[in-house]
Every structure is written in C-alpha cells, then in structure tokens.
Amino acid sequence: MRILAAAGDGDPARVYLADLATDGRERLVEFVESIQPPLPREEKWVLMVSTLLGCPVGCPMCDAGGSYHGRLSAAEIIRQIDYLVDSRYPGRSIPAAKFKIQLARLGEPAYNPAVLDVLRELPGRYDAPGLLPSLSTVAPRGCEAFFAELAALKKRLYTGGRFQLQFSIHTTDPTLRDKLIPAPKCDFAWIARYAEEWFTPGDRLITLNFALGADSPVEPSVLLEHFAPERFLIKLTPLNPTYRARSHGLRSYLSHNPAAEDDALPRRLREAGYRVIVSLGQSEEDLIGSNCGQFLQRHLKAREKLTDGYTRPVEHPTADLG
Numbered sequence: 001m002r003i004l005a006a007a008g009d010g011d012p013a014r015v016y017l018a019d020l021a022t023d024g025r026e027r028l029v030e031f032v033e034s035i036q037p038p039l040p041r042e043e044k045w046v047l048m049v050s051t052l053l054g055c056p057v058g059c060p061m062c063d064a065g066g067s068y069h070g071r072l073s074a075a076e077i078i079r080q081i082d083y084l085v086d087s088r089y090p091g092r093s094i095p096a097a098k099f100k101i102q103l104a105r106l107g108e109p110a111y112n113p114a115v116l117d118v119l120r121e122l123p124g125r126y127d128a129p130g131l132l133p134s135l136s137t138v139a140p141r142g143c144e145a146f147f148a149e150l151a152a153l154k155k156r157l158y159t160g161g162r163f164q165l166q167f168s169i170h171t172t173d174p175t176l177r178d179k180l181i182p183a184p185k186c187d188f189a190w191i192a193r194y195a196e197e198w199f200t201p202g203d204r205l206i207t208l209n210f211a212l213g214a215d216s217p218v219e220p221s222v223l224l225e226h227f228a229p230e231r232f233l234i235k236l237t238p239l240n241p242t243y244r245a246r247s248h249g250l251r252s253y254l255s256h257n258p259a260a261e262d263d264a265l266p267r268r269l270r271e272a273g274y275r276v277i278v279s280l281g282q283s284e285e286d287l288i289g290s291n292c293g294q295f296l297q298r299h300l301k302a303r304e305k306l307t308d309g310y311t312r313p314v315e316h317p318t319a320d321l322g
C-alpha cells in the first residue's frame with residue numbers, strides 16, 4: 001500500500017489517501033483515524049476504512065459517490081486497518097475502551113461480501129477488548145443475503161452490544177429519500193422487519209441516521225409507524241460541506257452549533273420516545289477535508305484528471321451478490 005497523502009495529526013482526525021495497487025492499476029482508497037475530544041485515545045479510538053473503490057450510489061451530499069471502480073478484497077480492507085493500528089500500536093494490542101472500526105468511509109458496505117470476511121477476522125486479529133465494529137448502510141435492495149449473514153455473524157461473534165448497526169435514511173419523505181439516496185433501496189417496513197431478526201438481548205439500539213438537509217422532513221409519526229423506540233435511536237448529523245453537497249446547493253439543517261441540541265426537532269423526537277443523538281461532528285474535520293470522499297476528490301482535482309466524473313453513469317452492483 002502506498003500512502004499518497006495525509007492530513008491532520010489524529011487529534012481529532014488524520015485522513016489518509018492510499019493506492020492499494022499491486023499491478024500498476026490504481027486502486028485509491030481513503031481511510032481515517034480519529035478521537036472524540038475530550039476523550040483521550042485510550043478511551044475511544046475510531047477508525048474508518050473504505051470498502052469499495054468509490055461508490056455507485058451517488059448520494060448528492062457525498063464525495064465518495066458518482067464514480068465507482070469495484071469492490072475491495074477483505075485483505076485490502078484489513079490492510080487499511082493494519083496500517084492505522086501499526087502506526088499507533090505496533091504490538092497490535094489496542095488499549096482503547098472503545099475501539100470502533102467503521103466500515104463506511106468510502107462505499108456502501110452491503111455491496112461488498114468481503115466486508116463479512118473482515119468481520120469474521122477482526123476478533124482474532126487484534127488484542128482489543130474494546131473492539132466495536134460499526135456498519136453504516138443505506139439498506140440497498142438486492143443485498144438481503146448480505147444482511148441475513150450479517151445478522152447471523154453478529155449473533156455468533158459480537159453479542160452483548162459489541163456491534164453497531166446504522167441505517168442512513170436522511171428523511172421520512174420517500175420521494176426525497178429516493179433523491180438523496182439514488183439507488184434501489186429497501187423500504188422502512190423491511191428495515192423494521194430486519195430489526196426484529198437482528199435483535200438479541202444486550203444489543204445496542206440500531207441507529208437511524210439523518211444527515212439533515214435544511215429542507216428534509218423528519219416526521220416523528222412516520223418513524224413511530226415503523227421504528228420502535230425500544231429498537232432504534234435517532235442520530236442527527238450536519239450535512240457536511242462536501243464538493244457535491246455544495247454543487248447540489250444542499251444546505252445543512254444543523255450547524256456546528258451546540259444550540260442545535262435544544263432545537264425543535266430533537267425535542268419532538270424525544271417527546272415521541274426516541275433516544276436522540278445530535279452529533280455535531282468536528283468542524284476541524286471540515287477544515288482538513290476528512291468528510292467522506294473529500295480528500296480523494298481534492299487529490300483527483302489537483303491532478304486535474306476528474307472534470308466530469310460526477311456525471312458518469314454507474315451500475316449498481318447488487319445483481320451478482322448471492
């Protein structure tokens with residue numbers, strides 16, 4: 001793996017751009033390590049690694065989308081994790097009480113069955129009592145076999161709240177959801193049924209994530225129709241200032257402003273019975289360009305190789321998944 005660029009010092013975040021090529025054909029990935037001040041690294045250390053080369057979904061707020069060049073192998077995903085671990089803990093003994101590995105950085109993970117192999121391998125690979133894999137997905141249709149195996153794997157290897165699952169849905173308006181996540185998706189009823197299959201006692205609540213645009217409706221009554229507060233929590237995040245979000249004129253509902261905690265929407269969701277996390281993120285991440293796909297895009301733009309890549313049609317790779 002060749003590191004092409006890096007930014008930040010790990011406090012709060014350090015983002016890497018790397019080429020995984022072994023045969024001269026470029027395979028660019030982005031991965032990140034971060035902490036969550038004021039917690040020290042020994043308390044919580046978060047890694048985010050790529051699972052695809054780009055992403056075929058093409059969400060208008062995400063710089064990972066719009067160009068897609070295939071899946072990473074399990075070894076290629078693990079290589080990113082190893083690099084970050086070895087740079088801090090060469091003995092591969094990770095003391096963090098919460099050692100979160102997010103399979104989400106570039107790419108929709110459910111499109112890649114190798115992600116399941118990575119999840120099988122992680123517990124034996126590091127001495128990490130705080131290991132907490134986290135998978136964030138838009139629930140693409142055609143990946144139901146992936147999700148069934150994921151649930152089985154979690155029950156086998158990650159019981160007692162040692163796995164975090166997140167569905168990014170962004171709005172309760174189905175038409176707008178189609179625009180914000182322009183790929184075939186499972187509907188809310190499917191996600192609710194999956195949660196029933198998923199849950200065993202001691203599990204973490206499943207996160208419903210909303211990267212909230214200023215004009216994105218979130219109706220507590222629609223959520224309550226499908227998502228029981230005993231199984232789901234709500235996470236509201238700002239719409240990050242990616243290149244694509246700017247080019248689509250998307251504005252964030254939340255800003256990096258602590259007052260957002262008291263805003264009407266979090267209050268209404270709490271009144272409906274949900275646990276609500278308003279995750280304002282680190283504005284330093286915006287400054288170093290560590291929002292998903294942004295670092296890669298900056299690199300590509302600098303090389304002046306990507307001028308119209310965003311408009312290139314891409315195929316959704318669900319069909320050949322077993």
Ligand code: SF4
Nearest residue numbers: 055058059062065107
């Ligand atoms: S937000 Fe996720 S699914 Fe959408 S384009 Fe980015 S990586 Fe893909």
